[in-house]
Amino acid sequence: TCIVYWMRMADIRITDNKALSLAASAARHSDLPLVAVFVISPQDYIAHDRSARRIDFTLRNLALLKESFSQLHVPFHVVSHEPRKDIPKFLLSFLKDIKCNEIYANIEYEVDELRRDIQLCELANPQGIKASFVHNKCIVEPGAIIKKDGGSYAVYSPYQKAWIKLVDEEQGQYLCKYSSPEPNDKSIRKDERFAHIFDTPVPEDVQDFTLGDVDSAKMAEVWPAGENAANEILQRFLRTKARAAGLGAVNPLASGAEKSVKNSRIQNYELDRDRADKDTTSRLSLYLSSGVLSPRECIRAAMKLSGNDHVDGNRQSGIGRWIQEIAWRDFYTSVLASFPRVSMGRPFLEKYASVVWENHQSPGETNSKNTAHRDSEALKRWKSGTTGVPIVDATMRCIQEMGWVHNRLRMITAMFLVKDLMIDWRVGERYFMEQLIDGDLASNNGGWQWCASTGVDPCPYFRIFNPYSQSSKADPTGNFIRHWVPELRKLKGQDLHRPSPSAADKFGYPRAIVDHEKSRERALRRYKNPGQK
Ligand code: FAD
Structure with missing residues (x-):
């Protein structure tokens, strides 16, 4: 028999990893081999709008981990499987093949992933395989901080106060370092159950998620x-x-x-x-x-x-x-x-579900790569960084180049899409996931719903960022705009943050796509009266 650690998209490391540490100590105590497995699931990546950059980053890390596990004499099996609904069955058959009697994994909190794990438990337990899922993603796991009435916090500051108190009181639990696996018995290399695992390389790409x-x-x-x-x-x-x-x-x-x-x-x-x-x-x-x-x-x-x-x-x-x-x-x-409704395209504040958008995309529409041709002109200009609002354009170009941008700029560009262009926040949320290398459903959804004033503890609907004054605060030297919008590099001071129409024309830069004051009025009207134009 053997013990298995199932690595997933959000715990690709060896150090200070709870499920891996538990699996390794179980293996040590029972003197059994430890095996690690990672299942590449392209359909999950499509369902979660994963970016090709994130998948590429994952594969690069897995290749390094294959090496590190090998040095620990732990076979690391990286395998691709479709359809995603069959992953529990597929995994069960792998566990039976290698005669596994215990499997450990860190919990993924997204709905589909929780369902998948429950299904694995239901299949594995009757076969005598114990499946354990543990918290590892957060410092304080979901459910550990609750309000006096037993409900979950939907406002950040009292949550944060309770978080700090709990972490300080229970540092041994929340800030401890989980032990890393020690080298496993070398002879497992000779065990024919594992030989092919040691020899199989990590795939270099995943179809439909290939970077040039x-x-x-x-x-x-x-x-x-x-x-x-x-x-x-x-x-x-x-x-x-x-x-x-x-x-x-x-x-x-x-x-x-x-x-x-x-x-x-x-x-x-x-x-x-x-x-x-x-x-x-x-x-x-x-x-x-x-x-x-x-x-x-x-x-x-x-x-x-x-x-x-x-x-x-x-x-x-x-x-x-x-x-x-x-x-x-x-x-x-x-x-x-x-x-969980927030991850299913629903606003946390249901009263804003009927706000009228200029470009409505149904929450059920997956993978906007296939619907890009239906983007409105305004959406195209936002995505391509040609709105004529320098800080927004610099941000969108930076995301396209790097797959990452500073938090304040994410807020400015998200608020611009939602409240100046009046485009459904879910369209922006999806586009960010497709572009960002750090895409995380919880943080991305939280950030977008904050900006759209539809989420937990949101910015109130009437707080609408002025992109020009935000620009002066976030980029006081103008260096960020100059770097990403080089056509404006000769402009200085306020002219750089808000070029006049003649300056825009002179430098071949688009004029602003909207008049911020007018679009602000429109957003206030629509948020005040959801359902009405
Ligand atoms: P630092 O300022 O160094 O912060 C340290 C860490 O704290 C970050 O790495 C991150 O893990 C966490 N963090 C910081 N700010 C936030 C925040 N507001 N919400 C949640 N965690 C935070 N973050 C993601 O990791 N993935 C996303 O997909 C994502 N999408 C976002 C979308 C929008 C519209 C907005 C407004 C924010 C989003 N964020 C997201 C949060 C934040 O912008 C990034 O975590 C941050 O920019 C990362 O930069 P950093 O590592 O230098 O952060």
Whole structure:
């Protein structure tokens, strides 16, 4: 017999991984071989609008993990399977073939994934195979923080207060480091059940999610794979100053960062985090959403730097502020688990379900790649970064090049799509998933519903960002716009943030697609009277 660890899309690491650690200790205690498996499921990637970049990043990490597992003498089976509804049966047959009697995995909170795992339990248990699913994605698992009335929090600040208190009280549980597997018995290489697993390589691509050679090389350069790279990026964030040079599609580890613990990016985070004209934030989101880096490690490392080993004690500093951002990640995952309708195309606030959009796309329409030809002119211009609003265009071009953009810019462009262009937030949510390398259903949905004023703890509907004043705040030097919209590089000050029609014409840049004041009035009217134009 043997013990299996089933790795999934959000826990692709060896270090500080709860399910893997449990599987490895079960194997050690019972003196059984440990086997790791990953099932590539293209239909799931289509259903979740996964970006080709995210799939490519996953495969690059799996290839490195194959190597690391091999050094631990653990066979790592990476296999593709369709249709997705048959994955539990397919897995069961694999478990029976290798005579597995226990399987461990970290929980994925999306509805389809939960159903799949329940089905595996139902199939495996009668066959004498014990299936265990454990929490690992968040610091505090969904369901652990509840209101006095037993319900889930839908407002962030009381959730955050309870989160900080709980983490501080139970640091042993929430900030512990799970042990890594130790090298398994070498003789399992000779066991014919596993021989082919050691020899089978990780596929280089997944059909329909292939990046062209140029994009693929660029992504490998900008977003290096592997746990070591993720840890190095974390250490740089803790120890180095922000650089204007980090604006473009450059590797966060590229040289040029000045080593200095004083005034490092995390220490200045409280003041600087909304600045997009320097690399003020960690750029760790893709490593966190793919699970290449443990969120517990982020908090442990940040607290070690401050010397204060209480989350509450760090609250007023840049370090504390950064830890609170990681709590947002937990909050949105908890919302997804408690109110699964938000992931099914429904607004959390049902009263806004009937707001009239200019470009309605039914929530049931999957994979907008096939519906792109039906995009309205306005949607096309938003996607291609040609709206004539420089900060929006720079943001959309940055997303297209890098698969990532700063949080404040995500907010500005999302709010622009929804409230200035009056395009359904679900269209933007889907487009982000298709483009982002850090795409995460819970955080993306949370971010979009916040901007659209339809979500938990949303921005009130009458708060409509003025893209021009937001632009001056997020990009005070104008360097971000100049980098991504080079045709405007000769403009300075307010002219750069809001070019006049004559300046736009002169530089071959489009005139603004909407008059912000007029579109603001339209949004206020439609939100105030859902269902009416
Ligand atoms: P840092 O500022 O260094 O923050 C550290 C970590 O905290 C991040 O890596 C992330 O894991 C977490 N975090 C920070 N802000 C948020 C937030 N508002 N919500 C949830 N977690 C947060 N984040 C994703 O990981 N995947 C997404 O698909 C995603 N889509 C978004 C869509 C919209 C419309 C908006 C407004 C936000 C979205 N975010 C998403 C949240 C946020 O923009 C990114 O996590 C952040 O920009 C990542 O940059 P960073 O790693 O430098 O963050």
